[in-house]
Amino acid sequence: MTPLIELDGVTKTLKGQQEPRTILSGVDLTVQAGQSVAVLGRSGSGKSTLLSIVGLFDRPDGGAYRIDGQDISRIPERKAAALRSAEFGFVFQRFFLLKHLSAAQNVAMALVNGQGWLPRRQRRAKVMAALEQVGIAHLAKHRPAKLSGGEQQRVAVARALVRQPRILLADEPTGALDTETGNLVIDVLHEATRQGRALILVTHDWDHARKMGRVLRLEDGTLHDVDEYEHAPAEVAA
Amino acid sequence: MIRLSGRLRSALIIGGQGIRARKTRTLLSIVSLFLGVLAVVVVQAGAEAANQAALADIELQVGKDGTRMMYVSPEKAGAMAAALETLKGRSDAVGVIGTSATIGEPGVNPVNPGGAPFDRQAGGPDYYYGGGPGAEMICDERGCRPVDKAQQAEQTPNGQAIELRLSALTGDVLPFRPYRMKSGRWLDFTKVPSLSPGIVVNLEAAKGFARYQVPAEMRIYGVSTNATPRIIGVVDDGVPMPTAYTRVDELLNWVPASSLDMMGGVETLLAPDAYAVEQTLRARLVGLGVPAEQLRADPVNARKAIEEQLRLVRLVFLGIAGLVLLIGVAGILNVGLATVGERVEEFALRRAVGTPRTLLAGIVLAETLLTGLFTAAAAIGVASLALKVVGSILSGRTPIPLDMEFPWQAGVAGIVAGLVAGLLGGLIPAIRAARIPIATVMRA
Ligand SMILES: Nc1ncnc2c1ncn2[C@@H]1O[C@H](COP(=O)(O)OP(=O)(O)O)[C@@H](O)[C@H]1O
Ligand SMILES: [Mg+2]
16 A cells, blocks of 8 residues: 655755755655554754654655655645645644634635635534534634633644645644643544544654654654654653 | 635634734734825826816816817918818807907006906916916016016006907807806807907906906007907806907907908817818918918817826825835734734644634735725725815815825725735735644644
8 A cells, every 4th residue: 555655764954054964864754544653852952853854745765655645755845735734633732823813714824825726604604513522612712812822723623634635744732831731632633543643743752652653763864763662751851 | 715715714714813813913914005006006096186176277277188189371472362261150169269358447557457367466476377488577676576567557547448359259169168057148159240249258358347447448459449348147168367268250240350460360170070071271372372381280188298297296105105114014014914913723733623824824914905995995985085185175275176086096996005015015925824834822
C-alpha cells in the first residue's frame, strides 16, 4: 500500500547568523492514513523545521518527499499552496487567530483562501460542524480576545479541520496551555485520526506522545524510534 | 472561470476585512494623498479653463476653428467692390469691413480718442485692455503710464461724441463668431436694406452711450455725408474697445461706393467647405490684377495653437502637482509598509492555509488602489464644488465666462493620479506581503 507521507533521506541546511547549520541530515519517515506519530526532541533539534518541510512551508535541500507516491519536493509554490489548502491542517503553539475576526470567521478563513469557492451557506455549515467537533460551537460569534487559551486553540484546531484534510500537523499545540486544557486539545486531534487522517504531533509532553500510535525522537538531524523504557523524563523536559 | 471568480470573491472578503479592521489607516492614507491628487485635478481644471477661455476669446474675435480667413486688400481699385459683390447674399462666406466712426456732436474731440475703452480714464486697473503696441505712454519723474486720454479730452473743447470701430458685414457673421445677444436683436440680413442704418453695438459701446449724452449723428472716417443710425441691439463680442456692427448694404446707402477704398479692406470668413465661393472670389480678384499669392485662405486653428502655448505652463504646474503627489505617495507607502509589517503573521497564516501569494499581493495592491480611487473621488468632488463657488462669486466680475462645467479632463487626470499613486504606494508593500516566509513566522 502506498504510504500517505513518505520522507526519504530528507536534508535541510539553514543559513544561520554565522555559518550554515545542517538541521536535518537524512530524515526517513513513513506515515499511513489514519496513523498518528509523535515527534520528541530537544529544543532547537529541528522539529519545527521538519514540520515546515512536511507542511510545504519550506522545501528540502535533498532527499525525496512523496505524498501518495508522488514526489513533491520540487513543486512550484502555486501547487504547494493548493496542496496546503487541500491536504493539510496546521495547529501551532501560538494560536495565530486574527483578532479582528470572530471565531467562526477565523475558521472560515481556511475556506476563503482563493482555492475554490463555497457559497456562504455551505461555508457556514462546514464552519459550524468544525466548531462542533472541537466543542465550542456556542462561541462562534466571539472574538479571540473574549476566549480562554484553550478555547482559542480549539478554534485553531477547528480551522485546521474545516477542510477535512488528510494530514494534520501540530507543532507543540499544548505548549501554551495548562495540562487539563492541553489534554482536551490532544484528544480532539487524536479523535481526528479515527476518521482516517494522519497526525504528526510535535510535543515535549510524554503523556501526549504516548497516546500516538508511534513515538519518534529527532536527534542529530535524524529520526529514531522511541519506546517507553528508553524514555528519560529529563530529556523530555528540555 | 470558477477558479477566477473564487479567487476574486476571496480577495473581496479578505480585502474588505482588512479595510474594516484598519479604517483609521485608510483614512490617513487618503489624507496623505489628498493634496497631491487635488493639485493635479486643480492644475488640469485650471489649464482646461484657461484653454476654454482663450478659445472662446479667439472664437469671438477671430473665428471658430476651421473657419478660413482671406484678406482682400483695398490697394487695387475695385477689388473691394468685387469682393462685396461676390459675397453678397451668401451664408457660407462673410466679408467684414472695418473702419473708424464717431457718433455725436460734430467737430469736437470724442470722449475716447482712438476708440479706447471708456474706463481707462478712471485710472483703474488696466488688466484687460493692457498697454498693447498701440498704447501711448507718458513718462516723467513719477514713472511711466499710459496717456490719460480723459485729461487730454478735458483740455480740448468738450465734445459729446464717442469714437468707435465700425464693422460692416456682408452677411450674418454669427455662424463664424458666436457673439452673445445681450438685448435688442441682431442685424437681419434677410430684409431689404434700410435707408437709416441699423447698428448693433457691443457692451463697451453701449456703456459709452449710457454714460454720455450723444446726439445720434454718425460720421465715418473719410466720408463727408453723415447718417443717423438706429441702435437695434447690444451684443457681447469679447472686444474691449467700443464697436458697432452694421450691414454693408445699409452703410452703402449713405456712403458713396467710391469711398470704400478708403476703408480697411475686406476680411473674409469662409466656412470650412466653402470652396466654390472661394474660387469665384479668387478668380475675380486675380482678374482685377490682385497677385494670387496675396489671396491665401488661412484656417483658424486656435485650439492647437492655444494648447501649444499653454503646454509648457501646464507641464510646469503638473510637475509641481506631481511633486506634491509624490509626497502623498511617500505617505501611503509608509502607511502601507507599516500595515504589512503589522500583518506579517496574518499573511503567513493565510499562506499556510493555502492562499496563493499572488492573491495576497493583489489584495494589498487593491487596498491602496481603492484608497487612491477614494482620494480621487474626494478631490474631484472638492475641486468641482470649489469651481462652482468661485464661479458664482466671480461671475460678472471678470470678462472670462466662469459658468463652465467641471472639465472631464481634470476628472480623468484625478483618477489617473489616484491610481498611479495607489500603484506606486502599494507595489512595494504588495511585494513584501508576497515574500513573507511562512516557516520563519510560524516556527514555535
Ligand atoms: N530562519 C532560520 N534561519 C536559520 N536558522 C534557524 C532559523 N529558524 C530556526 N533556526 C535554527 O534551526 C534550528 C532548528 O530550529 P527548529 O526547527 O525551530 O527547532 P525545534 O522546533 O526543534 O525547537 C535551531 O537551532 C534554530 O536556531
Ligand atoms: Mg519548534
